[in-house]
Amino acid sequence: MTPWAVKGEIDYEGLMERFGAEPITPRLLERIKRHTGGLHYMLLRGVFYSHRDLDAVLDHRERGGRFVLYTGRGPAGPVHLGHLVPWTFTKHLQEAFGSKLFFQFTDDERLLIRDDVDEGLAGHWVLENAMDVMALGFDPENTEFIVNTRHASRLYPLALKIARGITCSTMRGAFGLGDESSLGKMFFPAMQAAPCFLASERAGEPVPCLVPAGIDQDPYWRITRDAARRLGYPKPAQVHGRMLPGLTGDAKMSSSQPLTAVYTTDVPELVERKIAEADTGDHPSRCPVYQIRYMLLTEDDDEAQELYADCLAGGMECSECKARLAETVNSFLRRHRRRRSLIRSGVEKMLE
Ligand code: TRP
DSSP, rough: BBTTOOEEEEEEEHHHHHHTOOOOHHHHHHHHHHHHHHOOOHHHHEEEEEESSSHHHHHHHHHHHOOEEEEEEESOOBHHHHHHHHHHHHHHHHHHHHEHHHHHHTTTHHHHHHHOOTTTTTTHHHHHHHHHHHTTTOOOEEEEEEEETTTTTHHHHHHHHHHOOOHHHHHHHHHHHOOTOOOHHHHHHOOOOOHHHHHHHTSSSSOOEEEEEEEGGHHHHHHHHHHHHHTTTOOEEEEEOOOOOOOSSSSSSOOOGGGGOBBBTOOHHHHHHHHTTOOOSSSSSGGGGHHHHIIIHHHHHHHHHHHHHHHHHHHHHHHHHHHHHHHHHHHHHHHHHHHHHHHHHHHHHOOO
């Protein structure tokens, strides 16, 4: 697995260990709960399951300090349900901690990373995707969008400082890059790293940064943490999420296989058809039809547990379970699209 390709099964515990991250333990959950009141269902259900320095961020907070959040999106097409998992959790963190969020649109990423496609910068996806982000309810006053090509000057000075201390051999280890990799691929990660230090740089004092993201993004944070030590910024902290599985049995819902993904733009009939054709697993823990509900859409524990039990007891046919999921997804998407259509001009301003 690299940030740019996930193949086959994902061994989440193995990744956490290999990346040198820590599990989110019951004890840490208790501590988070003291800050946030209740615990978010994505924490209770282990969707976000691993971290680095989350305890240090809480220490800082308990001493009265503030921290910022940072996440992002490579805008290369419509948003699907898998993208909404980390963003939903990030929205919860912003609300619970009142933190400022930096949200980066790496509109340069696909152009540099995908040698096999050349679609240019796909500028209009930035606005389309940003509307999906804001429709989740982020506080516009406390959210700063950074579009790499448009706002490069906010990042470039930091990216330079970061890049000058990273060697090609580090990039080979973290990202699987090699002699055949382009200059663009080598430099790009410095631009994704830069927002981690932006709050500290602007404040002229250490402001910790917490990055909620899928664990596939971890290589970026490992090189950023090395850079932090060298440059005297706080190391960025992480909370790692699992990937929402694809409908056809892939470990990750992915735009490279459109039938595995439900996009926020899909019309109800298409949603029904995609879900009707989904592969179900032999157990809810391995079934995308259940996992989409459990990881993202059904907050209510009783409802989720009932379905789990019905499935195992054979009291619910897969076809009925799929029809129900399609209904849940469609009613979620109806509301999402309504909110989305109301905020266009506000989002345009945020992108200026
Ligand atoms: N590289 C991410 C993607 O492929 C986009 C991204 C940019 C990101 N900055 C981020 C993701 C910070 C998580 C956190 O979609």
